Amino acid sequence: MTQSTSGASEDVTLGATPTEQSAVKRNRRLDGLFEHTTRGFALLVLLLLGTIMMSLAISGWPALSEFGWHFFTEDRWAANLDRFGALPAIYGTLVTSGIAIAIAVPVSMGIAIFLTEKCPAALRRPLGTTVELLAGVPSIIYGMWGVEVLAPFLQSHFPTIFPAGTGLATAGLILAVMIIPFITAITRDVMLTVPPMVRESAYGLGCTTWEVTRSVIFPSVKGGLVGGVILGLGRALGETMAVTFVIGNNLFFNPTVTGQGTSIAALIANQFPEADGLQRSALLALGLMLFVITFIVLAIARVMLNRMDRRAPK
C-alpha cells in the first residue's frame, strides 16, 4: 500500500534541505525497525508452539522411553508401584467429551435455531448477549457447582445409576452445560452469515421454518457448523477444572459410562503438584499427548471455519 514512499525517497533528496534529508533517512530507519520488531513478535507465536512441543517432549521422554507403547495400554496408574498406564485417563477423556458433545450439540443447535429463526426480535439481542456472557463464566464455577449441587442431587435421586454422585457421566453432563453457550454462540454467528435474501426467498416459496433451516441454512454453512462443534469438542477434551471436581479420580480402568474414572487433564491437575521423577515425567508425557490430540482436533476445526470465512464474508 505504501510501497511508494521508499521508492520515491531518492527523488525527495533533490530539492531538500539537509535537515529534511536526515529526517527522511531517520524515518526510513524507523520504518525498517518497526517492521522487523513487529515481525519478531509475530514469529514469537511459532516459537511458542515449537517450545511447547519441545519442552513437553523432552521432559516426558524418560517416561515414554521407559514404558514404550505400554504407556497407552496399561490399565492402571499407580505411583507407588511406578506403574503408569494412560488407558484410564484416555478412556475417561473420550467418554466425558463424547457425552458432552452428544448432549450439547442438539441443545445448542436448538437454541441457535430458536435465536435466529423463531425468537421475537425484541428478545433476540438480550438473549444472544446472555449466551455470550455465559460463555465467559470461568470453568471452575461449573466444577464447584457440579460437586456441591449436581453430584449430591444425582446421588440422592438416582442412586442406582450414580452410586457416588460423581463419575464419568456427571463430568460429561457438567462439560455439556459448560460448552452449550460456547457452541451456541458460534452456531448462531455462523447461521447469521446466511444472507436474509436467501432465507426470505425460501420462505416465499412456502417452506416451513424447519425446511428453511434444514435445506437452505444448514447446507450453506455446513463447514462452519461442524467447525464450531469440533471447537467445542476441543474445549471439552482439554477442560480441567470443570471435570476434576466431579469425575471421581479413580485411577483404575473401569469400562463403564457412569462409574468413577479420571481424565488426562484431571489426572495431571491432581497428581502433578506432588509428583517428581518418573511420575512427573509420565504426567508431562500425558500433557504432550493431550496437546497433540487437541492440536489435531482444533486444526481441523479451524480449517473448516476458515474455509467458511473465505466463502461468506460478514
Added chain:
Amino acid sequence: MTERTMSESSPHLTPSNPVYRRRRLFNRVVMAFCMAAAAFGIIWLLLILFSLVTKGASALELSVFTERTKMTGGGLGNAILGSLIMTTLATIVGTIVGVAAGTWLAEYGGKSRLASFIRFINDVLLSAPSIIVGLYIYAILVLPSGHFSGWAGVAALAVLIIPVVIRSTEDMLKLVPNSLREAASALGAHRWLVVCKVCYSGARAGIITGILLGCARISGETAPLIFTSLNSNQWNFFDLNSEMPNLPMTLYQNMTINSFIPRQVELAWAGALILTVAILLLNIVARVVSERRKG
C-alpha cells in the same frame, strides 16, 4: 410464519392435503424441540447462577476483602490482590506482544505464506487447553529455577492472553479502510507513522475490547496456576519471585483439600461470586467500548 398466514387468513388455500399437514406437524415438532432446548439450556445456567448468588452472597462480608486466607476462617484479601497483580502484569505483557504481532499480520504479513501459517497456529493456540500452558511454563521456568513463583504465573497467563490480543488486533486493523492509509502516505507520512497515527486510532476501540475480553478470560483461569504460581496464605505485595496467592487456586483448594471445613467452602463460594461478577463486568465494559465505536 408463512405457513400460518396461508392456513389462517385464507383457508381455501389450505388443502386438506396430507403432505401439507405432515410438513406443518413436523415443523411444529422441531420448533417445539428448539424451544425446549432453549429452555433446557437456560434452566441449567440459571440454576448455576442461582447457587452462585445465594451461596456466595450469604458468605460475603467486609472481612472477606480485608483479611488474608487462613487454614480456617480468614478472608480472601491476599488472593484477590495476588490475582489482580498477576492478571494486570500478564495483560500488559500480552498487550505489547499481541498488538505488535497483530500489527505485523495485518499491515505487513498480508496473504504471504508465513503470515497465513502464523495466523493458523495462533488460532489453534487460542483454544489450546490451559493446563498444557501451565505444564509448559513449569517445564521451562519452574523446573530450572527450582521454585514456584509469581513470575511463572504471569508468564502462563500471558501465554494465554497473547493469542486473543493478536486475533482481535489483526481483525480490527483490517477494518480500517485502505483509503485512510493511502491518504496519509500521500501526505508523505512514512509507513510506521501511518500505522501508529492513523491505523491505531481507527482500531483503538476494537483492540481495547479484545484486550478486555482476554483479560476476562485469564482472570478465571485455574489450571495453569496450579504448577506455576501455586498459592499461599500470606499477603504478597509485588514479590513476584515467591509463590503468589490467587483467587482461582484458593477456590480450588478450599473446595478440595480444605472442603471438610464449612467456612472454607463458604469462602470459596464468596470468591466464586466475586470472580464471576468481576469477569461479567469486564465483558460488559468490553461490549460497551465496542458499541461506542459503532455508534
